Amino acid sequence: MGPSRSGPAAPVAAAHLGLGAFFRAHQAAYTALAPDAEEWGIAAFTGRSLLLADQLTAQDGLYTLLVRGPDGDEATSVGSVSSAHPGADTAAWLATLASPEVRLLTLTVTEAAYHRTAAGGLDLDSPDVAADVATLRGGARTGFRTVPGRLVAALAARAASDAGPLAVVPCDNLLGNGAAVRRVVTELAAEVSSDVLAWLEANVSFVDTEVDRITPRTTPADIEAVRRLTGLDDACPVVTEPFTEWTLAGSFPGGRPAWEKAGALLVDDVTPYETRKLWLLNGSHSLLAYAGSVLGHRTVADAIADPHCRGWVEEWWDEASRHLALPGLEHYRAALLERYANPSIRHLLAQIASDGSQKLPVRVLPVVRAERAVGRMPHAGARALAAWVAHLRGHGAPVADPLAAELQAAAAGPLAEAVPRVLAALDQSLADDRDLTAAVLDHSKELTR
Ligand SMILES: NC(=O)c1ccc[n+]([C@@H]2O[C@H](COP(=O)([O-])OP(=O)(O)OC[C@H]3O[C@@H](n4cnc5c(N)ncnc54)[C@H](O)[C@@H]3O)[C@@H](O)[C@H]2O)c1
Ligand SMILES: O=P(O)(O)OC[C@@H](O)[C@@H](O)[C@H](O)[C@H](O)CO
Numbered sequence: 001m002g003p004s005r006s007g008p009a010a011p012v013a014a015a016h017l018g019l020g021a022f023f024r025a026h027q028a029a030y031t032a033l034a035p036d037a038e039e040w041g042i043a044a045f046t047g048r049s050l051l052l053a054d055q056l057t058a059q060d061g062l063y064t065l066l067v068r069g070p071d072g073d074e075a076t077s078v079g080s081v082s083s084a085h086p087g088a089d090t091a092a093w094l095a096t097l098a099s100p101e102v103r104l105l106t107l108t109v110t111e112a113a114y115h116r117t118a119a120g121g122l123d124l125d126s127p128d129v130a131a132d133v134a135t136l137r138g139g140a141r142t143g144f145r146t147v148p149g150r151l152v153a154a155l156a157a158r159a160a161s162d163a164g165p166l167a168v169v170p171c172d173n174l175l176g177n178g179a180a181v182r183r184v185v186t187e188l189a190a191e192v193s194s195d196v197l198a199w200l201e202a203n204v205s206f207v208d209t210e211v212d213r214i215t216p217r218t219t220p221a222d223i224e225a226v227r228r229l230t231g232l233d234d235a236c237p238v239v240t241e242p243f244t245e246w247t248l249a250g251s252f253p254g255g256r257p258a259w260e261k262a263g264a265l266l267v268d269d270v271t272p273y274e275t276r277k278l279w280l281l282n283g284s285h286s287l288l289a290y291a292g293s294v295l296g297h298r299t300v301a302d303a304i305a306d307p308h309c310r311g312w313v314e315e316w317w318d319e320a321s322r323h324l325a326l327p328g329l330e331h332y333r334a335a336l337l338e339r340y341a342n343p344s345i346r347h348l349l350a351q352i353a354s355d356g357s358q359k360l361p362v363r364v365l366p367v368v369r370a371e372r373a374v375g376r377m378p379h380a381g382a383r384a385l386a387a388w389v390a391h392l393r394g395h396g397a398p399v400a401d402p403l404a405a406e407l408q409a410a411a412a413g414p415l416a417e418a419v420p421r422v423l424a425a426l427d428q429s430l431a432d433d434r435d436l437t438a439a440v441l442d443h444s445k446e447l448t449r
Helices: 021-025 027-033 051-058 090-097 127-137 147-160 177-192 194-203 220-230 271-294 300-304 307-321 329-341 349-353 356-363 365-373 379-392 404-411 415-426 428-432 434-447
Strands: 012-017 041-045 063-069 072-078 081-085 104-107 166-170 204-206 208-212 238-240 245-249
Touching (some): 012 027, 012 147, 021 063, 027 072, 081 090, 208 271, 245 271, 271 300, 271 307, 271 349, 271 356, 271 379, 300 329, 307 379, 379 434, 415 434
Parallel strands (some): 063 238, 166 204
16 A cells, blocks of 8 residues: 555645655655644646656655665655646646745756856757747747746746745755846746746745755665555655755745754855855765766765775865865764765765766866965866766766767867867866866876776
């Protein structure tokens, strides 16, 4: 028997786009733990797939959260998802966001889904973005190809029904994610309708967040572990670690669940938390994803057990720590080592390796630039870039990236020519830095020797 409810689900007051593993281990779990959870049911939409929406609907939105610590598993049933919908159901999407009862929208759609240029604006040259501009200008209510397109369509529907203010809460690993999403959404709205633009500027707040909880993809073995532990045939449990963190800064004009009572931190500025997390955790994750997989490792736990990889991570943390403001970095680093070594969390390096062109500019390049600005050579950062070049040349984890074709072409051929071409694809000024290019080349040779 699968999970099912004994009473009604909470009325829908929040929406989510990007229904997947992380949202269910993080934001939905915080909402479920908040004391006012019964007022904040969530209508959750997948990005694209049908399966998870169908599986959750068959389970009344309920799923098992399996928290795996080094010493054992703990299963809880999470009930904050009141309805689950496939991303293609635009009628339900527009109706949900046009409802005055809905005052909150969280997002976990991956970094790549925002269609940002390297400078952070909306990529209006993208054919998918251009198609959405045409669709939105034509007033169609379906057929959107991008996340910014879906967001602007929803805000237009909300403006039309005068449904009141909304807080948009992006939870992807982007620095200044609230401001980043505000920018792409306002730039797209400006292409489409000055009325919608004016409405959203007056009614929509974009909240910056730092989010942290390592949540790998669910495997058949996880489903079996849940069955053994709970006796339930849960088709879509989520496996995560005990550690969890959520820091938010911004306004919630229509209210929000009392997330702070569930452990979230409401602050004036998330930047120090966000940079610490993105550089130390995500930066080292990307380093391991490329360099560790070149050495033949498959998971974070395997790679961190290798003294070479562990040394590279420590070196990266030394470089990044020179540019971080929060105190207690030694403690943070020690905790990360424990989290990475958790043998019950099989976090695949191949999953982390995806979309490097979108992730490295956030996780690694700021530290490389800061080190070069003070005249130092960031060898660990150069190694991460070298490992990415090796990955694009076919070593280690397979390539999955929206820019895969052009990046793999840039990475082909003699290494001495490939390295500056790949660096230039990230940022021309990196390729123009001869000493950095030479260091990346040396690390590339060493890694693939
Ligand atoms: N998994 C983690 O440990 C973790 C931790 C912190 C933050 N995050 C953030 O959450 C995001 C999602 O992670 P997840 O583990 O839930 O992944 P997932 O694959 O389980 O879910 C991703 C969701 O985003 C949707 N999506 C993906 N690409 C899209 C696109 N181009 N357009 C529209 N929708 C798209 C998918 O359809 C799915 O609904 C990550 O990319 C990251 O930014 C994840
Ligand atoms: O989820 P992604 O693909 O953005 O990145 C992979 C990991 O680095 C990331 O998911 C971390 O596990 C997470 O950010 C931990 O909080």
